[in-house]
Amino acid sequence: MARYKTVIFTLIAVLIISVGFNVYQMIANQAATKENQSASTRQEMVSQLMHTQNNANMKLAELEATMKTACQKLSSAGLTGPQADAILIEAAASDPIIMNSAATDTKDILVNVKPDPYNVTGDDITMQEQQLMMRETMQPVMSNVIMLVQGYPGIVMVAPIFDSQDQFMGALSLVIQPSALINQSIASTGDKTYSMWAMQSNGTLIYDPDPAQQGKNLLTDPIYEDYPEVQDFTRQVAAQQSGYGTYQYYVKNLDQTQNQVVSKEAYWITVGIYGTEWRLVIWNAL
Secondary structure (H helix, E strand, O other): OHHHHHHHHHHHHHHHHHHHHHHHHHHHHHHHHHHHHHHHHHHHHHHHHHHHHHHHHHHHHHHHHHHHHHHHHHHHHOOOOHHHHHHHHHHHHOOOOEEEEEEEOOOOEEEEEEOOOOOOOOOEOOOOHHHHHHHHHOOOEEOOOEEOOOOOEEEEEEEEEEOOOOOEEEEEEEEEOHHHHHHHHOOOEOOEOOEEEEEEOOOEEEEOOOHHHOOOEOOOOHHHOOOHHHHHHHHHHHHOOOEEEEEEEEOOOOOOOOOOEEEEEEEEEEEEEOOEEEEEEEEEEO
16 A cells, blocks of 8 residues: 555656646747747847838938939029029929929028929028038038928938039028938838837937827927936937837827837937938837
């Protein structure tokens, strides 16, 4: 009888050990699977981010080429008249993200704008950021975000125009919607497209899936004051051209109806031209 009990206890012990080992294996396998899924997700995020960076830089290069060609033509045609009109119309029509193209004279007066639905021809833009930057270097520049007369944020690319005697005769500017540029550039890789947003190096959003956020500054706008992790992450992004970080925020921006705040992991990278930099950020809920 004693031997029988010993056998029973031994079998029970073996069974317990076996079950414990199987549970351990299951947990280990689940952890390994989750780790592999996380690694795969991060690879997809980085791939999408780099493809988007390439697309955005290519788009900026195309805009630069459009501006350079128009400047060369205006150098011969002048800033006003039928030929100049045609050149500006062609430049504005070259890409849907261009809101208008304009020529300013040597005093920074808008002398020709195409199209001009808001009748800004004749306006003095001497004190606008992009004009001051261009005047300082006499090189092409791209402004930070400004509020356009159309009522939404935009940027201005501007380049000086010189005549055949290499004398400064004015400048060409292209008014661009940065949100449309980024939206066009977002790449899809693999089975999933991850959410992205973009900001200037000062924290101002130039692209967000929620249009209401575009133009807001993540560091200074009161709506972000209650989210120190967002602001800490923004400072990190502003300070470094690329990197990885985590923060907590709404699944959807300002989703105060459901009030669902989640932890997010994010990578960022830089695009830009003429010394002006934008940060592209891609994120995924943890």
